[in-house]
């Protein structure tokens with residue numbers, strides 16, 4: 542199947558990067574929303590507004606963007622082959638971890654929607670930086686392909 546994309550290869554890669562950017566935007570925004578949300582009492586008007594914002598971010602941006610980044614990424618894996626190099630295996634391991642972070646945030650949003658306050662404002666401000674670390678390593682692996 543290697544090379545099956547033919548002239549569509551670069552279009553698929555461009556779309557892959559576009560949805561990766563939308564996905565990363567969501568992974569940066571959601572912990573920030575939680576940090577602000579923790580300051581409002583459950584069942585207050587502001588609590589309702591933050592639940593609405595988090596639900597829309599998850600359903601309209603984060604989930605569709607993650608799924609499209611994965612589908613287009615796997616189409617690229619089949620095109621270049623799993624033997625493309627250690628960079629690809631390491632990248633995929635990091636992307637699986639990033640997907641785990643996505644699922645964690647999704648569960649936190651569910652907890653907030655149930656009027657809970659699962660973690661502290663400080664905790665959310667701390668994890669807000671995590672996607673940046675992943676992006677730096679993944680982008681270098683994907684573009685430089687160092688091993």
Ligand code: HEM
Nearest residue numbers: 558561610611614615617618621636675676679680683684
């Ligand atoms: C979601 C699962 C993902 C899969 C299966 C995947 C897989 C791939 C594959 C196979 C390529 C093609 C490499 C090539 O043609 O040389 C690629 C390109 C790329 N990916 Fe991903 N990727 C995923 C997620 C991500 C994430 C999360 C990022 C960034 C944070 C990312 C950034 C990139 C970049 C920048 C390129 C272009 C590399 C280049 O053309 O030099 N990918 N991806």
